[in-house]
Amino acid sequence: xxxxxxxxxxxxxxxxxxxxxxxxxxxxxxxxxxxxxxxxxxxxxxxxxxxxxxxxxxxxxxxxxxxxxxxxxxxxxxxxxxxxxxxxxxxxxxxxxxxxxxxxxxxxxxxxxxxxxxxxxxxxxxxxxxxxxxxxxxxxxxxxxxxxxxxxxxxxxxxxxxxxxxxxxxxxxxxxxxxxxxxxxxxxxxxxxxxxxxxxxxxxxxxxxxxxxxxxxxxxxxxxxxxxxxxxxxxxxxxxxxxxxxxxxxxxxxxxxxxxxxxxxxxxxxxxxxxxxxxxxxxxxxxxxxxxxxxxxxxxxxxxxxxxxxxxxxx
Amino acid sequence: xxxxxxxxxxxxxxxxxxxxxxxxxxxxxxxxxxxxxxxxxxxxxxxxxxxxxxxxxxxxxxxxxxxxxxxxxxxxxxxxxxxxxxxxxxxxxxxxxxxxxxxxxxxxxxxxxxxxxxxxxxxxxxxxxxxxxxxxxxxxxxxxxxxxxxxxxxxxxxxxxxxxxxxxxxxxxxxxxxxxxxxxxxxxxxxxxxxxxxxxxxxxxxxxxxxxxxxxxxxxxxxxxxxxxxxxxxxxxxxxxxxxxxxxxxxxxxxxxxxxxxxxxxxxxxxxxxxxxxxxxxxxxxxxxxxxxxxxxxxxxxxxxxxxxxxxxxxxxxxxxxxxxxxxxxxxxxxxxxxxxxxxxxxxxxxxxxxxxxxxxxxxxxxxxxxxxxxxxxxxxxxxxxxxxxxxxxxxxxxxxxxxxxxxxxxxxxxxxxxxxxxxxxxxxxxxxxxxxxxxxxxxxxxxxxxxxxxxxxxxxxxxxxxxxxxxxxxxxxxxxxxxxxxxxxxxxxxxxxxxxxxxxxxxxxxxxxxxxxxxxxxxxxxxxxxxxxxxxxxxxxxxxxxxxxxxxx
Numbered sequence: 026x027x028x029x030x031x032x033x034x035x036x037x038x039x040x041x042x043x044x045x046x047x048x049x050x051x052x053x054x055x056x057x058x059x060x061x062x063x064x065x066x067x068x069x070x071x072x073x074x075x076x077x078x079x080x081x082x083x084x085x086x087x088x089x090x091x092x093x094x095x096x097x098x099x100x101x102x103x104x105x106x107x108x109x110x111x112x113x114x115x116x117x118x119x120x121x122x123x124x125x126x127x128x129x130x131x132x133x134x135x136x137x138x139x140x141x142x143x144x145x146x147x148x149x150x151x152x153x154x155x156x157x158x159x160x161x162x163x164x165x166x167x168x169x170x171x172x173x174x175x176x177x178x179x180x181x182x183x184x185x186x187x188x189x190x191x192x193x194x195x196x197x198x199x200x201x202x203x204x205x206x207x208x209x210x211x212x213x214x215x216x217x218x219x220x221x222x223x224x225x226x227x228x229x230x231x232x233x234x235x236x237x238x239x240x241x242x243x244x245x246x247x248x249x250x251x252x253x254x255x256x257x258x259x260x261x262x263x264x265x266x267x268x269x270x271x272x273x274x275x276x277x278x279x280x281x282x283x284x285x286x287x288x289x290x291x292x293x294x295x296x297x298x299x300x301x302x303x304x305x306x307x308x309x310x311x312x313x314x315x316x317x318x319x320x321x322x323x324x325x326x327x328x329x330x331x332x333x334x335x336x337x338x339x340x
Numbered sequence: 341x342x343x344x345x346x347x348x349x350x351x352x353x354x355x356x357x358x359x360x361x362x363x364x365x366x367x368x369x370x371x372x373x374x375x376x377x378x379x380x381x382x383x384x385x386x387x388x389x390x391x392x393x394x395x396x397x398x399x400x401x402x403x404x405x406x407x408x409x410x411x412x413x414x415x416x417x418x419x420x421x422x423x424x425x426x427x428x429x430x431x432x433x434x435x436x437x438x439x440x441x442x443x444x445x446x447x448x449x450x451x452x453x454x455x456x457x458x459x460x461x462x463x464x465x466x467x468x469x470x471x472x473x474x475x476x477x478x479x480x481x482x483x484x485x486x487x488x489x490x491x492x493x494x495x496x497x498x499x500x501x502x503x504x505x506x507x508x509x510x511x512x513x514x515x516x517x518x519x520x521x522x523x524x525x526x527x528x529x530x531x532x533x534x535x536x537x538x539x540x541x542x543x544x545x546x547x548x549x550x551x552x553x554x555x556x557x558x559x560x561x562x563x564x565x566x567x568x569x570x571x572x573x574x575x576x577x578x579x580x581x582x583x584x585x586x587x588x589x590x591x592x593x594x595x596x597x598x599x600x601x602x603x604x605x606x607x608x609x610x611x612x613x614x615x616x617x618x619x620x621x622x623x624x625x626x627x628x629x630x631x632x633x634x635x636x637x638x639x640x641x642x643x644x645x646x647x648x649x650x651x652x653x654x655x656x657x658x659x660x661x662x663x664x665x666x667x668x669x670x671x672x673x674x675x676x677x678x679x680x681x682x683x684x685x686x687x688x689x690x691x692x693x694x695x696x697x698x699x700x701x702x703x704x705x706x707x708x709x710x711x712x713x714x715x716x717x718x719x720x721x722x723x724x725x726x727x728x729x730x731x732x733x734x735x736x737x738x739x740x741x742x743x744x745x746x747x748x749x750x751x752x753x754x755x756x757x758x759x760x761x762x763x764x765x766x767x768x769x770x771x772x773x774x775x776x777x778x779x780x781x782x783x784x785x786x787x788x789x790x791x792x793x794x795x796x797x798x799x800x801x802x803x804x805x806x807x808x809x810x811x812x813x814x815x816x817x818x819x820x821x822x823x824x825x826x827x828x829x830x831x832x833x834x835x836x837x838x839x840x841x842x843x844x845x846x847x848x849x850x851x852x853x854x855x856x857x858x859x860x861x862x863x864x865x866x867x868x869x870x871x872x873x874x875x876x877x878x879x880x881x882x883x884x885x886x887x888x889x890x891x892x893x894x
Contacts, residue, residue, distance in 0.1 A: 237439060238444055243429065244397060244435040245456070246431055247456065247460050333447065335446070335447060336446055336494050
């Protein structure tokens with residue numbers, strides 16, 4: 026198990042390095058002069074002005090040196106400074122990252138808590154339960170997240186005035202207010218995700234129920250409930266964990282819309298503002314953070330595999 | 341006759357509800373098992389033997405409908421409550437299954453399995469259950485029982501898994517053990533050990549055994565009584581000696597006739613073809629094949645310093661247990677596996693270091709038949725096209741009308757009606773599919789064929805006819821054949837020479853009669869001694885001799 030952990034972590038580190046390198050070179054292979062791009066393609070800048078931008082960004086130095094500085098900077102937590110505000114990018118990200126992480130974590134917990142039991146129930150009962158599950162999840166999957174979000178705001182905040190329509194009070198200031206602010210965005214984000222988890226669980230449960238070891242367990246006189254929980258459900262978790270890992274990664278994208286709809290102070294707002302203002306260090310910083318988060322989540326999934334299935338430890 | 345049998349099944353019919361219709365698969369089966377007795381339930385695939393056995397403790401899928409009566413120690417089980425059946429399972433009636441790999445949950449250790457089995461019938465602590473589990477593992481002859489508790493199913497061998505299964509099964513000292521093909525997936529020497537264990541436990545625990553098998557050798561070895569099933573009906577029953585020597589039932593006699601019998605006393609060799617004087621078709625010298633096992637780890641040596649030849653027109657049997665490297669050799673001489681050292685000349689072409697084009701040319705003259713015809717035929721292509729594909733791929737023939745005619749002729753040569761050319765593999769039985777595979781293999785009129793366990797997935801009656809066909813074609817077309825098998829009796833039936841492999845090395849090679857009648861090497865002797873022969877009287881003698889020999893060794 027220890028060597029399994031070491032292998033997985035090493036793989037994740039190598040992957041992170043590859044991604045960082047890709048981001049660096051992607052930026053340097055974008056056609057045109059970055060300085061000119063940064064100047065907004067504005068012909069008003071003189072050659073001298075552009076040169077200044079190049080120097081301030083270190084763009085005039087050899088590519089190898091730029092790359093080394095970039096990697097060292099990222100490792101040291103230095104993501105450069107925003108063009109628009111002059112503030113360190115790392116600081117702005119750190120200020121907004123917790124809200125996004127809280128949103129994603131809350132949505133993931135909701136999706137797992139709803140999706141696994143729902144899917145397990147449908148897979149075990151089949152028949153009507155199955156039909157019900159399939160139709161409910163179809164709806165949840167079909168309706169786009171911004172429609173659900175807008176509808177939720179309209180009903181819960183505007184019509185019934187039960188929950189705030191947007192914003193987020195920090196947990197430390199007002200725990201209840203924090204939870205109330207988190208609830209709508211998290212539920213909205215988790216809806217389609219619960220549907221995916223439920224369907225995956227259902228399929229896995231049905232498949233696992235046919236396995237020989239389930240029959241063996243039954244033949245030794247274990248109760249139905251025990252056979253289901255310890256033999257069917259436990260062995261159905263591997264595909265579910267995979268899907269959860271991938272979907273949490275995709276949350277990072279979906280939360281862009283959610284944060285807009287609910288005026289939620291997360292990292293995506295930073296990204297959108299950065300893109301529209303061509304605030305290039307900000308964009309790069311956010312992309313790096315999202316990529317690293319994605320790698321971390323997948324590392325956790327891989328380790329979970331090892332815990333769930335002893336056979337995965339050898340591979 | 342005592343008034344109540346331990347298990348009494350009477351007029352049991354099982355039907356499956358499929359698309360709103362009931363499809364009956366067994367029709368009024370009667371059988372019984374008495375205390376301490378070993379009864380074999382015999383039949384080919386689809387005969388309903390497993391369905392009948394699974395009915396006893398209601399382990400059939402939910403769409404199964406049972407009617408008739410199943411009594412255990414006088415108690416009717418068909419109408420018993422679910423809770424009552426649950427209590428009976430494992431406690432009074434335990435089961436073991438064919439494939440011990442898939443029958444154990446891969447995410448739990450052997451210890452966890454045993455503790456679950458023990459604690460579901462008795463209210464004892466985990467520690468007490470673990471202590472008992474250690475004792476059980478010792479009783480079933482597993483080495484280092486304490487360490488075994490912490491192992492996962494994938495970390496131990498097939499034979500050890502089956503022993504662990506048996507340990508679970510006897511944990512509550514059941515009165516009846518139902519064993520569904522318990523040794524089918526195992527090597528013969530391992531099978532012999534498992535059968536010994538079952539017989540010993542029968543005596544030690546006084547339990548009855550209902551063993552489901554298709555192997556008449558196993559039946560002759562262990563059964564007191566036999567029940568023969570065919571198409572969902574019991575067609576014959578009686579004591580083992582009666583079934584083997586005095587049965588008047590045609591089906592039973594055909595079944596016994598079809599079983600290849602190793603070193604039968606009055607055996608008529610069906611005439612395996614010896615090599616002609618021409619240059620050998622396959623010459624293997626100093627062959628070494630390694631598999632990489634991981635970074636900075638010593639490679640696994642699958643085949644080591646193996647040398648042999650297959651003469652022109654000769655059929656040579658390559659036998660060995662699982663992991664002996666026999667299939668690896670088969671793949672290597674076809675150029676499908678890299679060779680680390682040595683040489684292999686196939687129809688004049690040296691495989692080691694061969695250029696791609698030469699390998700392709702060589703493949704025109706060689707062909708292969710695999711074990712499972714179900715997965716080696718493309719399910720979306722009609723068989724008439726499949727069998728002529730080698731001619732298309734090798735650009736030997738392109739005219740589709742000629743190819744169609746060839747396909748029909750080929751089908752006829754493997755005794756399949758020529759009109760079937762447009763059928764798909766799923767419309768054929770297992771034996772028919774294997775004939776189609778053979779038709780494809782001979783389509784290029786090869787000079788050399790590798791047949792890798794071609795009959796292992798087939799029922800005995802079908803196996804016999806496929807072997808006859810293969811031999812007939814080999815004789816008429818004159819190709820040489822490397823016949824890979826784990827089944828000594830099959831090899832004896834058709835090979836002129838035999839090579840015995842063990843752990844990647846050749847133990848012994850020679851003519852089939854020398855090797856199988858008078859083996860010199862202890863390994864070959866043990867291998868042959870472990871094969872149960874379908875003749876109860878002879879098998880009793882063989883069993884006694886084998887156990888005595890084992891006693892002397894230890």
